Amino acid sequence: QQQVKQSPQSLIVQKGGISIINCAYENTAFDYFPWYQQFPGKGPALLIAIRPDVSEKKEGRFTISFNKSAKQFSLHIMDSQPGDSATYFCAASPGNTPLVFGKGTRLSVIA
Amino acid sequence: GAVVSQHPSRVICKSGTSVKIECRSLDFQATTMFWYRQFPKKSLMLMATSNEGSKATYEQGVEKDKFLINHASLTLSTLTVTSAHPEDSSFYICSLPVRTSRELYNEQFFGPGTRLTVL
Numbered sequence: 096q097q098q099v100k101q102s103p104q105s106l107i108v109q110k111g112g113i114s115i116i117n118c119a120y121e122n123t124a125f126d127y128f129p130w131y132q133q134f135p136g137k138g139p140a141l142l143i144a145i146r147p148d149v150s151e152k153k154e155g156r157f158t159i160s161f162n163k164s165a166k167q168f169s170l171h172i173m174d175s176q177p178g179d180s181a182t183y184f185c186a187a188s189p190g191n192t193p194l195v196f197g198k199g200t201r202l203s204v205i206a
Numbered sequence: 207g208a209v210v211s212q213h214p215s216r217v218i219c220k221s222g223t224s225v226k227i228e229c230r231s232l233d234f235q236a237t238t239m240f241w242y243r244q245f246p247k248k249s250l251m252l253m254a255t256s257n258e259g260s261k262a263t264y265e266q267g268v269e270k271d272k273f274l275i276n277h278a279s280l281t282l283s284t285l286t287v288t289s290a291h292p293e294d295s296s297f298y299i300c301s302l303p304v305r306t307s308r309e310l311y312n313e314q315f316f317g318p319g320t321r322l323t324v325l
Contacts (some may be wrong), residue, residue: 138299138316139250141207184249187219191303191312193240194251 099187101197108204112170116200118185121166125187129194130159130170133182142183143170175204208304210235212317219290220325227285227320229300238300239283240314241275244297256283256300290324297321 108114108171118128129144145152145159145168152159158171172179180203186194209232219225229239237258242250254275255263262275263317272294287294298321303312 131316136297136321138210138212138301138318138319141313141315144313193252194254194314198249202248 099185099195099197101185101200102200103200106203108172108175108202110175110177110204110206111202112175114175114179114182114202114204115169116185116191116202117167117169117198118187119165119167122187122189123166124189125195126190127158128161128168129186130157131184131186131196133184133199137191139184141144172202175202177206179205180204207313208232208302208315210300210315210317211270212300212320214320215318216315216321216323218325221291222289223286224286225290225322227287227298227300227322229283229285229317231281231302232301234304235280236277236278236283238261239277239284239302240303241273241283241300242301242316244299244319250299253285257285258283287322290322292324295322295324 131139132142132143133139143154145161147163156173161168170179182199183199184199185197188194189192211230213228241253244250248305252265253268256275256277258277264270271314277283297319301314301316305312
């Protein structure tokens with residue numbers, strides 16, 4: 096119930112392409128869904144977040160798509176760049192409680 | 207967002223010694239902070255919730271006598287790894303929940319992490 100399942104585990108995308116990472120959850124009490132970007136040896140940085148009353152949120156090249164009925168949400172990175180190469184974590188929480196993290200996706204953007 | 211610092215960024219210690227890791231909130235009051243542990247190429251696992259002026263709340267399986275948390279002020283939480291062993295080697299990260307103007311709920315901002323290596 097507390098799990099957030101993330102896929103794929105790793106992803107290789109050509110420069111300029113679209114990177115898509117998916118997450119699924121079971122706990123219907125989850126109502127906050129952020130995505131974090133982490134570079135090696137650094138702490139995670141908040142990228143973008145969504146709440147269930149919205150089906151899509153876009154910030155620059157990053158878009159979250161949210162499907163409440165399917166209990167799924169995804170991160171789309173448009174025009175992917177080598178500098179986007181990092182590990183991405185989806186997360187979720189019910190209200191103001193600690194986040195539950197997915198297992199992460201290692202993204203490599205190649206030229 | 208909020209700025210969170212950690213000190214030290216890296217520490218190497220001998221087995222059996224204790225190591226203290228500091229987590230500071232630089233621009234928001236921190237009545238609550240979270241401590242996570244992350245093993246190489248793995249996800250973040252919540253260890254404990256640090257509460258200002260009261261006892262920390264530990265997650266199941268985390269030894270409270272081994273991982274001592276002190277949250278004595280609104281800007282500082284410390285994690286002390288006591289009697290460290292090689293299996294405690296990991297990346298320790300703190301986070302600060304902050305209610306920013308763009309979200310009704312608390313967003314979590316993470317520190318840069320502390321790499322602990324126990325020899």
